[in-house]
Amino acid sequence: xxxxxxxxxxxxxxxxxxxxxxxxxxxxxxxxxxxxxxxxxxxxxxxxxxxxxxxxxxxxxxxxxxxxxxxxxxxxxxxxxxxxxxxxxxxxxxxxxxxxxxxxxxxxxxxxxxxxxxxxxxxxxxxxxxxxxxxxxxxxxxxxxxxxxxxxxxxxxxxxxxxxxxxxxxxxxxxxxxxxxxxxxxxxxxxxxxxxxxxxxxxxxxxxxxxxxxxxxxxxxxxxxxxxxxxxxxxxxxxxxxxxxxxxxxxxxxxxxxxxxxxxxxxxxxxxxxxxxxxxxxxxxxxxxxxxxxxxxxxxxxxxxxxxxxxxxxxxxxxxxxxxxxxxxxxxxxxxxxxxxxxx
Numbered sequence: 001x002x003x004x005x006x007x008x009x010x011x012x013x014x015x016x017x018x019x020x021x022x023x024x025x026x027x028x029x030x031x032x033x034x035x036x037x038x039x040x041x042x043x044x045x046x047x048x049x050x051x052x053x054x055x056x057x058x059x060x061x062x063x064x065x066x067x068x069x070x071x072x073x074x075x076x077x078x079x080x081x082x083x084x085x086x087x088x089x090x091x092x093x094x095x096x097x098x099x100x101x102x103x104x105x106x107x108x109x110x111x112x113x114x115x116x117x118x119x120x121x122x123x124x125x126x127x128x129x130x131x132x133x134x135x136x137x138x139x140x141x142x143x144x145x146x147x148x149x150x151x152x153x154x155x156x157x158x159x160x161x162x163x164x165x166x167x168x169x170x171x172x173x174x175x176x177x178x179x180x181x182x183x184x185x186x187x188x189x190x191x192x193x194x195x196x197x198x199x200x201x202x203x204x205x206x207x208x209x210x211x212x213x214x215x216x217x218x219x220x221x222x223x224x225x226x227x228x229x230x231x232x233x234x235x236x237x238x239x240x241x242x243x244x245x246x247x248x249x250x251x252x253x254x255x256x257x258x259x260x261x262x263x264x265x266x267x268x269x270x271x272x273x274x275x276x277x278x279x280x281x282x283x284x285x286x287x288x289x290x291x292x293x294x295x296x297x298x299x300x301x302x303x304x305x306x307x308x309x310x311x312x313x314x315x316x317x318x319x320x321x322x323x324x325x326x327x328x329x330x331x332x333x334x335x336x337x338x339x340x341x342x343x344x
Contacts, residue, residue, distance in 0.1 A: 001099060005044035005054045013054055016085030019115055021290070022224065022248035023078040029056055031219045032077055037061045041070050045096055051089060053096055055110065056080040066321075069107035076211045078292075079314075081112045082120070093123040100319070101127050107320040114312035121315070128317040134296050136309040138289040140252075144282035151308025152275075160275045163268035169234045170276055176221035178230040182242040183214050185232075186258030212256070217244065220255075231277055233269035241269035245277045252281035253290040274307055 007026050014020045022028060032038055038058040045053045057070045057080075072080030082088075082096065100108050112120060114135045124130060140147060148157065171178070187205070194204035221228045227248060233241045240263035246253040254277065257270065264270055278289050291309050294301035301311065 002044040002046070003042065004040040005042040005056075009044055009052060010042065010054045010083065013052055013083045013085045017083065018250055020083055020249065021079055021081075021113065021251055022227070022246045022253060023073070024056060024081060024083050025248065027223045028073075028077075028080075029058060031216070031223050032058055032073060034219045035213065035216045036074065038074065043099070045092065045099070047089070047092055047095075049089075051086060051092055052084065053088065053092060054083045055096060055100065056083070057108075059105065065104045067106055069109065070103055070105045071107070071109045072111060079111050079113045081110065081116060088117055088119050090119045090123060093119045097123050097125050097128070101125055107318060109316060109318040111316040112314060114314040116314070124317050125319075128319045131316045131318070133293045133314045133316070134301070134311040135293050135314040136291040136301065136304040136311050138278065138291065138304075138307060138309040140278070140282050140287050140289055144279045147278060147282065147308060148275075153306040153308070156271055156275070156306050156308075159268040159271040163272035166235065166267050168240070168267050168269050168272055170272065171232050171234070172276070172280070173230045173232070174226045174228065176218060176225075176228070176230075178232055178242075179217050179221050180214070181232055181239060182230050182244060182256075182258065183217060184258075185239055185242040185260065186212070186256060188260045189258040192261055217256070220244075220246070229277070229280070231273045233264075233267070233273050235263045235267040235269055238263055240264045240267055241273055243270070243273050243277065245281070247281065247284060247286060250285065250287040251290060252277070252284075252286040252288065254292065271307075278307075 010026050014025050029040060029042065033040065037060055039061045041057040041059040043055045043057060045055070056072045058072075058074065059070045060068045100110070114137065138147070138151065190204055190208045191201055194201045221230070224246060227246060229245045229247070231243050231245065232239060239260070241257070241259035243257035244255045246255055254274070259270055281289055289309070291304045291307075293314070294304060294311070296311055
């Protein structure tokens with residue numbers, strides 16, 4: 001085992017697998033470390049038969065090892081599943097989990113995507129607890145014409161036509177120039193979410209600034225260059241909606257979005273942006289459009305399903321010595337009840 005994982009070997013495994021997401025690449029780790037006080041703790045496992053596995057991990061800088069977490073990834077950074085260029089051998093998977101279980105850290109966590117090989121599910125040790133998620137993905141097989149005709153629901157096609165008729169203008173940028181404009185619209189969404197959830201606006205902005213600072217999006221745009229697209233929709237001369245879409249291999253990832261509701265809803269600008277981003281992904285040869293996790297039957301998941309995305313089970317696993325995560329969740333829950341916070 002080697003830690004941190006040598007970049008050239010990690011990149012070799014990434015390049016050899018069509019299943020690898022942009023959030024499993026060395027560049028994504030660089031973005032995390034450039035945004036937050038983390039350092040590279042990735043681990044390369046090499047086996048005598050030539051197989052190799054990289055587990056992307058980061059740990060907080062400057063803290064005693066046994067008090068910190070080693071995560072793939074920290075909250076809000078997405079899926080950081082192990083990377084391998086071939087079908088993993090069950091005995092190799094058991095060896096990886098055995099090593100992770102022995103790490104001198106209070107918590108070790110790994111988040112897997114919905115396409116995880118069953119060998120990983122079968123090998124989770126009893127020391128780890130698992131959490132279930134529903135991850136939404138749109139299959140782009142057949143190209144955009146097929147997606148438009150057979151996967152988009154009728155309300156989506158109607159919304160796109162109305163948006164185009166309303167004269168919504170769209171600009172896409174792959175240089176990072178529009179990141180501040182995107183972030184301004186993201187701030188509008190934070191204010192709307194705060195109102196919906198009965199959360200004090202100042203608290204909501206402080207909380208989201210810690211999770212999603214402007215530098216986070218700037219670092220991603222700079223690191224991934226043309227693979228990071230910022231889409232901005234303008235209605236009646238004013239910015240109405242924006243979103244950021246990342247691309248790696250056959251995978252496009254809808255990452256974050258923001259809007260001014262009073263402009264975005266009547267213009268259907270968010271739906272038009274998705275249509276254009278999906279069309280762009282198809283033109284680039286992508287086979288999947290990832291839309292992230294959502295609670296089934298929520299308004300967000302319904303919107304994704306109208307675009308043709310399906311919900312797939314995915315999971316994370318966590319080993320923790322002191323139950324700090326559970327304590328944190330209890331304290332957050334108590335604070336939410338105190339302010340009357342409303343989850344969707």
